[in-house]
Amino acid sequence: MVIGAGASALMFGAYSKERLLFADANLDIGAKVKISGGKKCNLTNKYVNARNYLGNEAFIKKNIDSFNSDDTLGFFAKYGVFPTQKDNGQYFCNSSKEVLSAFSKANCSHKFLLGSRVYDVEFAKEGFVTYFENESIISKKLVVASGGISYPKLNASDIGYKIAKKFSHKIKTPKPALVGLTLQKEQFWMRELSGISLHVRVKYEDFAYEGDMLFSHFGISGPVILNASLRWEKGKIEIDFLPFLDFTMSSFIWNEKRQLTSVIDAPKRFVKAFLNSFKIADKPMKSYSNYEREKIILLKKYAMPIAGTFGLNRAEITKGGVETEEINPKTFESKIQNGLYFIGEVLDVSGELGGYNLQWAFSCGANAAKNFSF
Ligand SMILES: Cc1cc2nc3c(=O)[nH]c(=O)nc-3n(C[C@H](O)[C@H](O)[C@H](O)COP(=O)(O)OP(=O)(O)OC[C@H]3O[C@@H](n4cnc5c(N)ncnc54)[C@H](O)[C@@H]3O)c2cc1C
Numbered sequence: 001m002v003i004g005a006g007a008s009a010l011m012f013g014a015y016s017k018e019r020l021l022f023a024d025a026n027l028d029i030g031a032k033v034k035i036s037g038g039k040k041c042n043l044t045n046k047y048v049n050a051r052n053y054l055g056n057e058a059f060i061k062k063n064i065d066s067f068n069s070d071d072t073l074g075f076f077a078k079y080g081v082f083p084t085q086k087d088n089g090q091y092f093c094n095s096s097k098e099v100l101s102a103f104s105k106a107n108c109s110h111k112f113l114l115g116s117r118v119y120d121v122e123f124a125k126e127g128f129v130t131y132f133e134n135e136s137i138i139s140k141k142l143v144v145a146s147g148g149i150s151y152p153k154l155n156a157s158d159i160g161y162k163i164a165k166k167f168s169h170k171i172k173t174p175k176p177a178l179v180g181l182t183l184q185k186e187q188f189w190m191r192e193l194s195g196i197s198l199h200v201r202v203k204y205e206d207f208a209y210e211g212d213m214l215f216s217h218f219g220i221s222g223p224v225i226l227n228a229s230l231r232w233e234k235g236k237i238e239i240d241f242l243p244f245l246d247f248t249m250s251s252f253i254w255n256e257k258r259q260l261t262s263v264i265d266a267p268k269r270f271v272k273a274f275l276n277s278f279k280i281a282d283k284p285m286k287s288y289s290n291y292e293r294e295k296i297i298l299l300k301k302y303a304m305p306i307a308g309t310f311g312l313n314r315a316e317i318t319k320g321g322v323e324t325e326e327i328n329p330k331t332f333e334s335k336i337q338n339g340l341y342f343i344g345e346v347l348d349v350s351g352e353l354g355g356y357n358l359q360w361a362f363s364c365g366a367n368a369a370k371n372f373s374f
Helices: 007-015 031-039 057-066 069-078 096-106 159-166 185-193 223-231 268-277 290-300 356-370
Strands: 021-024 042-045 090-092 111-114 120-124 127-131 136-139 142-144 171-177 181-183 197-204 207-215 219-221 236-240 302-309 317-322 340-342
Touching: 007 021, 007 031, 007 096, 007 356, 021 136, 031 042, 031 096, 042 069, 042 356, 057 356, 069 096, 069 356, 120 159, 142 159, 159 171, 159 317, 159 340, 171 223, 181 185, 181 223, 185 207, 185 268, 185 302, 197 223, 207 223, 219 223, 268 290, 290 302
Parallel strands: 021 111, 142 340
Antiparallel strands: 042 090, 120 127, 127 136, 171 317, 181 219, 181 302, 197 207, 197 236, 207 219, 236 302
16 A cells, blocks of 8 residues: 655656555545646656755665666657756656646556545554544555645645554654745845745755845745755844945945945845835945944844744755654665655655755655565
8 A cells, every 4th residue: 555646656656566456535636746836847856866865865865876867868768758957957748637647547557546545554463554534444564655744735734643653663863945035124125026036045053055036025036045945943034135246344346426226236126125114215335334334234144033934834845754764765664664665755854946955755666666565
């Protein structure tokens, strides 16, 4: 029995030599795959590397090295799906429909119980007993591919964590990731910038990401912020709003007769709101006092306190999950309970934006299946 018919489960089925039974609460297979990458599925990334993930590096490396982005592309090519490489090594399809069609063909020998929510699992003499609303099914082996808890409207649930706990596995607290960040009161001035996008560099502890940031009424989002949310735990992030400009207290730029908004290559509305937040006027660069310059220079190093995230409803993934130290890195079988497997996002491994999470799910599915037999 496999719980879930999402990305990891479908790749597991595609590579399995055994005939399997899949149960999923959704009425169709691959509900999240369908909406991934704006329905164009960012399937994988040319530069996939363990450093793109949060989690145990050795465990991650073993999995993605054994089934890498070329293997993913090779698998889909067999079904006539040829993703195109875009920025930063990301591979996108024309439509997620072609990915789901490939998975349907690759899994045609298996049986699917769709619209079937799993409520509980127990271990009995005969094997694993999986409980649905009105029935239960006994199986010798159980593969948990139930994903994370973000995007509950697509029937995400905590069943994977519940099962793991039942068998004494440790769980790293699940949290929303690849999600927008909310503002503290002092930054509410940013709310009026809703809709503006900027190219910025964001730092949190040892991690730095460069890319587009979007202001919204709820806070900040956009690719660079989503990546920062993967690493952010608490406190401030640091934003360089002018990554292409060398701008210090001693720069020649301060001799300019033009106004700041004309000199700086950033949306005028943003620069004005930024100045306003310090009660500083937009005026000729030359005329700023040292105190004002010190504030303006913060455009390069803005320490921004974060209140929280947009939450699980809007998060692309869940970080945290079943800890990997008790999972065999080759077979994905539990080291605590024979016949029990965990694959995909349910594990404590979370990738950056850019095709890394589907690649993780695919690598787990393919590698686990290659070593799986009844
Ligand atoms: C909006 C959005 C866009 C994304 N875009 C991308 C992208 O372009 N590239 C990328 O790499 N990643 C993307 N991701 C992340 C990616 O989709 C996931 O990381 C990936 O699908 C995880 O695969 P999985 O098999 O572990 O879980 P899932 O694909 O989520 O599958 C888990 C399945 O288990 C089922 N399930 C859960 N609980 C139960 C239960 N109690 N009973 C029965 N069934 C249950 C669910 O219905 C679900 O179908 C995106 C995510 C979202 C939300």
